Amino acid sequence: xxxxxxxxxxxxxxxxxxxxxxxxxxxxxxxxxxxxxxxxxxxxxxxxxxxxxxxxxxxxxxxxxxxxxxxxxxxxxxx
Amino acid sequence: xxxxxxxxxxxxxxxxxxxxxxxxxxxxxxxxxxxxxxxxxxxxxxxxxxxxxxxxxxxxxxxxxxxxxxxxxxxxxxxxxxxxxxxxxxxxxxxxxxxxxxxxxxxxxxxxxxxxxxxxxxxxxxxxxxxxxxxxxxxxxxxxxxxxxxxxxxxxxxxxxxxxxxxxxxxxxxxxxxxxxxxxxxxxxxxxxxxxxxxxxxxxxxxxxxxxxxxxxxxxxxxxxxxxxxxxxxxxxxxxxxxxxxxxxxxxxxxxxxxxxxxxxxxxxxxxxxxxxxxxxxxxxxxxxxxxxxxxxxxxxxxxxxxxxxxxxxxxxxxxxxxxxxxxxxxxxxxxxxxxxxxxxxxxxxxxxxxxxxxxxxxxxxxxxxxxxxxxxxxxxxxxxxxxxxxxxxxxxxxxxxxxxxxxx
Numbered sequence: 001x002x003x004x005x006x007x008x009x010x011x012x013x014x015x016x017x018x019x020x021x022x023x024x025x026x027x028x029x030x031x032x033x034x035x036x037x038x039x040x041x042x043x044x045x046x047x048x049x050x051x052x053x054x055x056x057x058x059x060x061x062x063x064x065x066x067x068x069x070x071x072x073x074x075x076x077x078x079x
Numbered sequence: 080x081x082x083x084x085x086x087x088x089x090x091x092x093x094x095x096x097x098x099x100x101x102x103x104x105x106x107x108x109x110x111x112x113x114x115x116x117x118x119x120x121x122x123x124x125x126x127x128x129x130x131x132x133x134x135x136x137x138x139x140x141x142x143x144x145x146x147x148x149x150x151x152x153x154x155x156x157x158x159x160x161x162x163x164x165x166x167x168x169x170x171x172x173x174x175x176x177x178x179x180x181x182x183x184x185x186x187x188x189x190x191x192x193x194x195x196x197x198x199x200x201x202x203x204x205x206x207x208x209x210x211x212x213x214x215x216x217x218x219x220x221x222x223x224x225x226x227x228x229x230x231x232x233x234x235x236x237x238x239x240x241x242x243x244x245x246x247x248x249x250x251x252x253x254x255x256x257x258x259x260x261x262x263x264x265x266x267x268x269x270x271x272x273x274x275x276x277x278x279x280x281x282x283x284x285x286x287x288x289x290x291x292x293x294x295x296x297x298x299x300x301x302x303x304x305x306x307x308x309x310x311x312x313x314x315x316x317x318x319x320x321x322x323x324x325x326x327x328x329x330x331x332x333x334x335x336x337x338x339x340x341x342x343x344x345x346x347x348x349x350x351x352x353x354x355x356x357x358x359x360x361x362x363x364x365x366x367x368x369x370x371x372x373x374x375x376x377x378x379x380x381x382x383x384x385x386x387x388x389x390x391x392x393x394x395x396x397x398x399x400x401x402x403x404x405x406x407x408x409x410x411x412x413x414x415x416x417x418x419x420x421x422x423x424x425x426x427x428x429x430x431x432x433x434x435x436x437x438x439x440x441x442x443x444x445x446x447x448x449x450x451x452x453x454x455x456x457x458x459x460x461x462x463x464x465x466x467x468x469x470x471x472x473x474x475x476x477x478x479x480x481x482x483x484x485x486x487x488x
Contacts, residue, residue, distance in 0.1 A: 005441065005448060023485060030486040034411060036479035041411055071443035075423070077430045078437035078450075 001045060002052055003076065006059055007069040008040040014064025015039065021062040027055050038069075093344040094353055098360035100337035105190075105200055105360075106367035107330045112190045113375050115323050119187035124305045124316035127183075127298040129324050130331030134294040135161075137335050138287055151287045154336075155343050158285035164292050165279060171270045175289075176296025178266030180304065183297065185260030192252045200361045205234050206261040206268075207354045213265055225406045225454040232399035233358055239392025240361055267293075268350045275346035286342035290335060358396045365393075406454050409481040412463065414447040420472035422446055432466045434458065456480075 010018055015033070022031050022042060030043040042059070046052045056070055116122040141151030142160035151158040164172060207230050271293065277284045306313045320327060344353050416425050426438045429449050437450040453459050459478070467476055 003439075005439070030484065032409075032411070032481045032484040034479040034481055037413070037477055038479060041479065041481075069444055071441040071445060071448070073439040074442055075426065075440040076437065077426060 001047065002049060003073040004044045004046075004052055005071045005073070006042045006044055006056060007038040007071065008042065008059065008065060009037075009067040010039040011064050011066050018062050018064045022059065025055060025058045025062075027051065090344055090347040090353075091356055093340045093347070094356040095359055097337045097340035097344065098357050099363045100333055100340070101357070101360045102200070102363035102367060104330055104334045104337055105364060106371060107326070107333065108187075108190055109371060109375070111323065111326050111330065112187065115326060116319055117191060118312070118315075119184065119191045120305050120308065120312045121316045121319050122187045122191075123184050124301050124313060125320035125323070126187075126327050126331060127294065127301050128316065128320040129327035130334070131294050131298045133328050133331045134291050134335055137332065138291045141287055151285075154339055155286045157283045158287045161291065162279075162288055164288075168274060168277065168279075168284075168292075171274045171277075172292050172296050175267050175270035175274065175293050176300050178263045178268075178270060179293055179297040180263070180300040182260055182263030182267055183301065184304070185255050185263060188255055189252055189260065200364050203237075203261070203264065203360075205237050205256070206264045207233055207358075209261055209265045210268065210350050210354055213269060213350075225402065229355065229399045229402040229406075232395050232402065233355060236392045236395025236397075236399060237358070237361070239388050240396060268345065268354065271342050272345040272350050275342055283346065286339045286346070289342050290338045293338075294331075294335075355399065358399070361396060362393055408451075408453050408456055408459060409484060410451040410459065411479045411481065412449045412451060412467070412476055413445040413479065414449065414467070414476045415474045416446040417472050417474045425470070425472045428470050428472070429467070432463060434462050 008018070018040065019031065019033070022028060022040070027044055027046050028042050029045050032041045033039065034041050044052060044055050046055060052070070052072075056068060059065065059068055112119075112122060116125065138151075138161045141154070141158065142149050144150075149159055211226060211230055271289060274289045275284055275286060279285075302313065305316065341353070341357065344356075414425075414429070416422055422440050426440050426447055429435060429447060430438045432449075434451050434453045435449050436452045439448045440446065441448055451459065451463055453462060464478070467473060
């Protein structure tokens, strides 16, 4: 299982449209609208790296996306 | 699976539905206790003797596949079919069974003393204090001032709402509530949550099997305790179970769904906050209490002063619950490490900060990502930022507050 965060920067006025599209993409486990350097932080979970590329492709094509940064999780500790 | 509903909303929907059903159950229990089974020991054993069959029947019914999925998966998507418990679950089920046994014995005793469901249910809400203390010890999650304030509001509200309209104080009943019933509920809630958070065959555990096995264990423990206490009571319980099985089936059938929804909610949020939301049950029970007071020997509105105190108590409980529900701040903190710094060690140091719910070591622009959950932004500074600044291996970090979040359930 490969997990990653996809950090998204948007063009102004595109938030609702992008959120609607992101919520329909398979393998996105969480979507957070944030303040700061990024507008949206999504958490993705896939079986293979190729699938991660498919997900990031779909995100890129959601419209209104200025830039994405993908950070693969190497190790994780959680409650 | 696509994200359709926010986790937080589902959490509150599940608990509110569970509270409504619990109000119905307590009212049915009140009727049974008043008209048919006055002895709490006999009521407790007989309800589980009948309940174990009803629970097995309902669980098997919910296992029936329709359209490729079991009927029960509509209630809990993790449920596929009835299954045997795994070795890892046994310890937790034993503890949850003991908790349920102790709590239920206390509950039927209190019910036999107070009769009025609207006087019985508020006592359960005091359990939130026990849960906050337990969580602060077990989940590295010290309660904040807002949590303590809300708990006190809920507790005082519960005491006021549960005031006997005759104005009497029953010391024995209060001892049973504080020393037996509520500790039993804490054990039950904590171990059911542990079970719900377990992975079974790499998939989340389901609330229907957890409830089924909890009833089985509780039936065994209750029977043994009552048998040791009084053999006559146990034999009478069997007779009572066969005589009043329609009423007992009704209450245990309804209780089944209240618990399944509650256990599912426990997998989504902290036990103390679940308990706070579940406090709404004391409002749902009011119409039932008014209805029952026409047929049973208690008065809901005989004394206006006591009635006002009762209503004030209910308002306090609702306010306390709302404070709990509305005060939560979540954030991501992106961290970059200095050179010559072990990322593994750094993640462990960050993990030990209170309020950090997840830490991920990342490949890419940032080295570490921490997820934060706190009550106020002020706590974010005191508890998180100051601690991060004290860690030597951090080059820089940036705080990203979460304004809104959707999570797959």
